Amino acid sequence: IKELGVNAVQIIPFFDQANDETNPTFNWGYNPLNYNCLEGVYSSDPYNGYTRINEFKQLVQAYYNAGIEIIMDVVYNHVNGLSGSNFDVLMPFYYFRYTSTGGASNGSGCGNETASEKYMYRKFMIDSTEFWTKEYKISGFRFDLMGIHDIDTMNQLVANVKTINPNATIYGEPW
Numbered sequence: 001i002k003e004l005g006v007n008a009v010q011i012i013p014f015f016d017q018a019n020d021e022t023n024p025t026f027n028w029g030y031n032p033l034n035y036n037c038l039e040g041v042y043s044s045d046p047y048n049g050y051t052r053i054n055e056f057k058q059l060v061q062a063y064y065n066a067g068i069e070i071i072m073d074v075v076y077n078h079v080n081g082l083s084g085s086n087f088d089v090l091m092p093f094y095y096f097r098y099t100s101t102g103g104a105s106n107g108s109g110c111g112n113e114t115a116s117e118k119y120m121y122r123k124f125m126i127d128s129t130e131f132w133t134k135e136y137k138i139s140g141f142r143f144d145l146m147g148i149h150d151i152d153t154m155n156q157l158v159a160n161v162k163t164i165n166p167n168a169t170i171y172g173e174p175w
Contacts, residue, residue, distance in 0.1 A: 002066045008169065009063060010071040010142050014039050014056070018080035021046035029073065030110075030144065031080040035128050060136055069139035071169060072132055076125050077145040082112035087121075095121050107148050116149040125149070126157045133164045146172025 001009065013029030021040030029039070038056050040046025060070050079085045082104050087095035097105035097115045105113040115121050132138045141161070146154065161168045 002068060006068060008069040008071055008139065010073055013073050013075055013144075014042060015074075016040070030075050032075050032078070033080055034086070035074075035076070035124075036131055057136065060138075064137070069169070070137075071140040071142050072138045073142045073144065074129070075144040076116070076128070077114055077143075077148040078108035078110040078112050079114070085112075087114070091120075094118060108145055113148060116153040122150075122153040122156065125153060126160050129157055129161050130164065133161050133168065139165065139167070140169030140171075143170070143172025147174045 013032070015029075015032060016034035016037040016039050017027060017029055018031045018033040019027055019041065024041050027041070037049075038052040040052060043052040043055050045051040063070055079087065082088055082096055095114060095118065097107070097113045099105055104111060107113045116125060129141055132141075143149070143154075158168075158170050161170060
C-alpha cells in the first residue's frame, strides 16, 4: 500500500456488529451493535477484549509507521435493529426518529433512523468519535449517510475531533 503512494486508508466499520464473531465471513459492517467496542471477527481471539484491543492498536501503529493515516467508516445513522437495541432499551422512543403516525422513520433504508438532533444521541456521537480519536489515534471518519445527521451535530462533532487532532479528515455520504 505504501508503495502505491497511499497516505490514508479508509477501513470498513470495525466497531462491534450484530454477527457471529467466531465465523469470519465477509460483512460490510453496516449492522452496528456496540459502537465503542471493537468487532471480534477481526481478532485472533474474539472472546478476549484485550486481544482485540492490542491487535487493533498494532495495526494502526503499523500503518502510522508507514506514514499512512487510518480513516474509520462509521455508521451512526442506524443500528442493526431498533427493537431491543441498546438505545431503545435505555430510553424507548428517544434515540430514534419516528413518523407522524408513530412508525420508525426509514431515511437510512434500514428500518430505523437515529435522531442526532436529540441531545443525548448528539452527545453519544461526539463522545464516541472522541473516544476513537483519543484511544486508537484514528485520523478521521467517513460517515455513512451523513446527510441523515443534523448540521449542528456534525459541526459540533467536527470541532470536537479537531481539538484532539487538528488535521483530522471528516467526510461522508450526502444523502
